[in-house]
Amino acid sequence: xxxxxxxxxxxxxxxxxxxxxxxxxxxxxxxxxxxxxxxxxxxxxxxxxxxxxxxxxxxxxxxxxxxxxxxxxxxxxxxxxxxxxxxxxxxxxxxxxxxxxxxxxxxxxxxxxxxxxxxxxxxxxxxxxxxxxxxxxxxxxxxxxxxxxxxxxxxxxxxxxxxxxxxxxxxxxxxxxxxxxxxxxxxxxxxxxxxxxxxxxxxxxxxxxxxxxxxxxxxxxxxxxxxxxxxxxxxxxxxxxxxxxxxxxxxxxxxxxxxxxxxxxxxxxxxxxxxxxxxxxxxxxxxxxxxxxxxxxxxxxxxxxxxxxxxxxxxxxxxxxxxxxxxxxxxxxxxxxxxxxxxxxxxxxxxxxxxxxxxxxxxxxxxxxxxxxxxxxxxxxxxxxxxxxxxxxxxxxxxxxxxxxxxxxxxxxxxxxxxxxxxxxxxxxxxxxxxxxxxxxxxxxxxxxxxxxxxxxxxxxxxxxxxxxxxxxxxxxxxxxxxxxxxxxxxxxxxxxxxxxxxxxxxxxxxxxxxxxxxxxxxxxxxxxxxxxxxxxxxxxxxxxxxxxxxxxxxxxxxxxxxxxxxxxxxxxxxxxxxxxxxxxxxxxxxxxxxxxxxxxxxxxxxxxxxxxxxxxxxxxxxxxxxxxxxxxxxxxxxxxxxxxxxxxxxxxxxxxxxxxxxx
Amino acid sequence: xxxxxxxxxxxxxxxxxxxxxxxxxxxxxxxxxxxxxxxxxxxxxxxxxxxxxxxxxxxxxxxxxxxxxxxxxxxxxxxxxxxxxxxxxxxxxxxxxxxxxxxxxxxxxxxxxxxxxxxxxxxxxxxxxxxxxxxxxxxxxxxxxxxxxxxxxxxxxxxxxxxxxxxxxxxxxxxxxxxxxxxxxxxxxxxxxxxxxxxxxxxxxxxxxxxxxxxxxxxxxxxxxxxxxxxxxxxxxxxxxxxxxxxxxxxxxxxxxxxxxxxxxxxxxxxxxxxxxxxxxxxxxxxxxxxxxxxxxxxxxxxxxxxxxx
Numbered sequence: 012x013x014x015x016x017x018x019x020x021x022x023x024x025x026x027x028x029x030x031x032x033x034x035x036x037x038x039x040x041x042x043x044x045x046x047x048x049x050x051x052x053x054x055x056x057x058x059x060x061x062x063x064x065x066x067x068x069x070x071x072x073x074x075x076x077x078x079x080x081x082x083x084x085x086x087x088x089x090x091x092x093x094x095x096x097x098x099x100x101x102x103x104x105x106x107x108x109x110x111x112x113x114x115x116x117x118x119x120x121x122x123x124x125x126x127x128x129x130x131x132x133x134x135x136x137x138x139x140x141x142x143x144x145x146x147x148x149x150x151x152x153x154x155x156x157x158x159x160x161x162x163x164x165x166x167x168x169x170x171x172x173x174x175x176x177x178x179x180x181x182x183x184x185x186x187x188x189x190x191x192x193x194x195x196x197x198x199x200x201x202x203x204x205x206x207x208x209x210x211x212x213x214x215x216x217x218x219x220x221x222x223x224x225x226x227x228x229x230x231x232x233x234x235x236x237x238x239x240x241x242x243x244x245x246x247x248x249x250x251x252x253x254x255x256x257x258x259x260x261x262x263x264x265x266x267x268x269x270x271x272x273x274x275x276x277x278x279x280x281x282x283x284x285x286x287x288x289x290x291x292x293x294x295x296x297x298x299x300x301x302x303x304x305x306x307x308x309x310x311x312x313x314x315x316x317x318x319x320x321x322x323x324x325x326x327x328x329x330x331x332x333x334x335x336x337x338x339x340x341x342x343x344x345x346x347x348x349x350x351x352x353x354x355x356x357x358x359x360x361x362x363x364x365x366x367x368x369x370x371x372x373x374x375x376x377x378x379x380x381x382x383x384x385x386x387x388x389x390x391x392x393x394x395x396x397x398x399x400x401x402x403x404x405x406x407x408x409x410x411x412x413x414x415x416x417x418x419x420x421x422x423x424x425x426x427x428x429x430x431x432x433x434x435x436x437x438x439x440x441x442x443x444x445x446x447x448x449x450x451x452x453x454x455x456x457x458x459x460x461x462x463x464x465x466x467x468x469x470x471x472x473x474x475x476x477x478x479x480x481x482x483x484x485x486x487x488x489x490x491x492x493x494x495x496x497x498x499x500x501x502x503x504x505x506x507x508x509x510x511x512x513x514x515x516x517x518x519x520x521x522x523x524x525x526x527x528x529x530x531x532x533x534x535x536x537x538x539x540x541x542x543x544x545x546x547x548x549x550x551x552x553x554x555x556x557x558x559x560x561x562x563x564x565x566x567x568x569x570x571x572x573x574x575x576x577x578x579x580x581x582x583x584x585x586x587x588x589x590x591x592x593x594x595x596x597x598x599x600x601x602x603x604x605x606x607x608x609x610x611x612x613x614x615x616x617x618x619x620x621x622x623x624x625x626x627x628x629x630x631x632x633x634x635x636x637x638x639x640x641x642x643x644x645x646x647x648x649x650x651x652x653x654x655x656x657x658x659x660x661x662x663x664x665x666x667x668x669x670x671x672x673x674x675x
Numbered sequence: 676x677x678x679x680x681x682x683x684x685x686x687x688x689x690x691x692x693x694x695x696x697x698x699x700x701x702x703x704x705x706x707x708x709x710x711x712x713x714x715x716x717x718x719x720x721x722x723x724x725x726x727x728x729x730x731x732x733x734x735x736x737x738x739x740x741x742x743x744x745x746x747x748x749x750x751x752x753x754x755x756x757x758x759x760x761x762x763x764x765x766x767x768x769x770x771x772x773x774x775x776x777x778x779x780x781x782x783x784x785x786x787x788x789x790x791x792x793x794x795x796x797x798x799x800x801x802x803x804x805x806x807x808x809x810x811x812x813x814x815x816x817x818x819x820x821x822x823x824x825x826x827x828x829x830x831x832x833x834x835x836x837x838x839x840x841x842x843x844x845x846x847x848x849x850x851x852x853x854x855x856x857x858x859x860x861x862x863x864x865x866x867x868x869x870x871x872x873x874x875x876x877x878x879x880x881x882x883x884x885x886x887x888x889x890x891x892x893x894x895x896x897x898x899x900x901x902x903x904x905x906x907x908x909x910x911x912x913x914x915x916x917x918x919x920x921x922x923x924x925x926x927x928x929x930x931x932x933x934x935x936x937x938x939x940x941x942x943x944x945x946x947x948x949x950x951x952x953x954x955x956x957x958x959x960x961x962x963x964x965x966x967x968x969x970x971x972x973x974x975x976x977x978x979x980x981x982x983x984x985x
Contacts, residue, residue: 352772449799472943475940487830551935569919
């Protein structure tokens with residue numbers, strides 16, 4: 012029993028990174044209470060959450076977002092049939108979090124009756140606020156203040172039988188205001204603010220079945236997904252006669268603008284799989300096909316003034332786009348001896364995206380233009396992966412693997428304008444070869460060591476940022492005793508993707524050490540330190556009024572140090588105290604102030620890109636057991652965000668809560 | 676006799692030999708009624724009805740080797756006669772491979788675990804009991820030894836740090852979980868990048884990158900796809916766990932992210948002649964051109980404009 016308590020306490024400490032509320036200490040007996048043939052374990056926590064924010068409120072809302080008000084902070088209910096023969100159900104598990112008005116709310120439920128059915132439900136809501144791309148001091152024109160809701164329902168009939176039936180339904184939505192931008196009239200870049208009302212809904216229906224024939228299980232699933240986006244957009248004039256461009260050095264005014272971009276799509280898909288697990292081998296195969304399709308109409312109308320002349324511009328675009336995706340997998344696993352496992356995976360993917368778009372524009376200055384576009388993108392990948400895992404002795408184990416991929420990309424950009432068709436087909440292929448080796452050591456039962464390395468090369472990466480010639484190294488040492496655990500890990504990833512005119516190289520290294528210690532059931536310490544270093548260099552080309560600048564590099568450097576510590580102490584099994592501290596700091600390259608601009612080049616290119624920030628969050632919580640069924644909780648958590656090169660982005664937030672946890 | 680036939684025969688003889696040796700190692704043992712276990716292990720038994728494995732006892736129709744305590748720990752006859760000790764199966768002492776074999780006798784009958792033997796977790800010597808605790812579970816449903824987030828972050832400490840970043844997916848806040856995107860039991864090869872990495876990432880809607888399950892508006896299909904996204908995946912520009920940069924971007928300044936690909940160099944891109952640079956009217960000394968997505972608003976793909984302007 013003591014071990015049980017220790018594990019529970021260590022788990023609580025390990026979750027110290029989570030927000031201050033809900034409290035991890037439920038009220039009531041963990042073993043629950045018996046009511047007739049059922050056992051019930053329940054706990055509800057309700058209380059008041061508060062927050063005061065100073066500094067950049069938008070930045071706070073984009074990263075933390077907790078507000079004020081009464082909440083059902085958390086609840087848990089488990090009802091279990093004691094003999095496994097309940098009338099309508101044998102077990103219900105229900106947990107909720109943040110209901111009331113927290114920005115992050117969820118409900119997860121399972122109801123099951125042995126051998127008859129199992130029903131899983133989840134409902135989640137996320138208040139998503141993003142002020143735009145304001146990091147590093149740049150202005151952002153894409154504000155989002157939306158509410159995302161997702162719900163999933165899955166019903167499995169006869170879950171323990173050889174003939175299972177799966178039914179599922181998911182419904183998700185994103186709604187709320189958004190602020191974006193539009194470029195109109197002038198192709199050189201006049202940008203106007205635009206307000207839109209986001210309304211997106213997608214639903215998915217699933218039907219499937221699983222059965223067994225001659226020891227081989229067959230699983231199939233058919234799904235239908237519908238997507239609907241009816242977001243409309245209109246000009247924000249801020250009460251002035253005609254919107255001023257965001258960059259107002261031209262004589263362009265936009266008096267009215269309206270756009271609707273309804274698009275509806277379906278994505279029916281099939282999945283069929285067979286699998287079997289035998290004494291010496293395991294085989295599975297899968298085939299999937301999805302046939303995504305969207306129909307769209309873009310309708311824009313703009314009126315304004317350009318160089319003192321009235322200007323009208325209407326644009327209509329309509330068409331269809333499709334993306335059929337077919338995949339095939341065959342995985343084979345052979346275990347000739349308990350010490351040796353050989354696995355081989357073969358996969359084939361064929362992704363084709365094709366569509367036509369009829370673009371028609373009437374412009375009072377340039378008159379009517381009509382263009383018919385047709386685009387095609389085909390990606391065919393064949394991959395094979397072989398791994399070998401050998402446990403030489405209880406002390407030493409080895410693994411090795413080889414991976415080969417062959418990818419063929421075919422594209423065609425085609426347009427028809429004024430009766431003439433122009434097409435530019437292209438094709439390219441890329442081969443990846445990679446190998447991995449690793450070793451596991453257990454020199455002493457509590458001590459384990461893992462070492463691994465992977466090296467790979469691509470013949471024709473698609474982008475400079477993609478893997479070219481890369482290698483990765485990993486080392487992990489863990490010491491695990493009954494009340495003490497220490498983990499140290501290091502990994503490094505290097506990628507070089509250079510060609511004659513430009514270069515791209517990246518290296519990232521991460522080191523971490525963490526541990527937790529529970530000397531007594533009343534006391535737990537959990538702490539860790541992590542350092543993540545990222546350095547990339549990439550060749551760039553750009554224009555300066557209007558000269559092409561080549562041969563420069565974009566260098567990005569990030570050095571993130573993070574530390575967390577949490578201490579929990581229980582007094583006489585009645586009062587539970589917790590204190591924790593988390594700090595994440597990107598030191599950049601060590602400079603405390605942004606580099607001054609030199610010459611015409613954008614300042615980020617004049618020196619190493621670096622953006623030092625610090626994010627910290629100390630917290631403290633007390634939980635007092637008033638009686639067997641009631642606890643009182645209170646907590647405080649501070650959030651501080653500091654961006655050294657953009658002081659206006661910083662914020663400080665004091666948040667906290669007080670609540671009662673009760674069981675009945 | 677060809678080499679292939681000879682190799683097959685040798686392999687068959689070898690496997691048969693292994694089976695015989697294993698059979699000879701097994702001591703004579705027998706199954707007993709589960710109530711016998713209850714006598715010495717009353718605490719475990721008292722709450723075992725809450726355990727999903729209780730289903731095997733409740734049904735009353737499962738064979739002894741698949742029922743209750745002995746379904747996992749093996750026949751308990753000798754163990755009971757000896758008043759404890761061996762030869763009962765103790766999972767604490769079993770090598771990872773044998774733990775996997777034992778659990779998969781029943782739990783292989785699920786497609787989501789079809790790739791567990793070739794998963795990165797299995798290759799790295801992890802056993803089922805590294806994450807699951809049958810008798811001391813913190814979660815009723817999956818019998819995890821800790822809450823899921825704490826469990827995963829216990830080993831993946833570098834990922835834990837990413838979820839502590841100022842901009843991150845709301846995992847710590849409880850609105851999503853690791854298994855929304857990952858399959859810890861192994862997944863089929865990814866359908867993006869080179870079908871090699873990332874490992875253990877699940878797929879949405881049968882064969883799509885899991886990001887698109889929630890971010891369905893980015894899914895398309897679009898007539899004008901942002902090819903880098905479709906070929907190499909969302910993580911070309913975004914750090915999916917967390918980032919010090921807004922919108923989980925890999926760079927703090929947006930235009931540097933764009934220009935690192937759009938430099939016209941090498942054999943990259945659609946036609947193998949470099950990814951197109953900007954046009955000369957993009958004067959990067961002018962701040963309005965430094966905000967690429969202010970004009971290229973449909974950067975994830977567009978149906979109306981090849982430059983993603985609308």
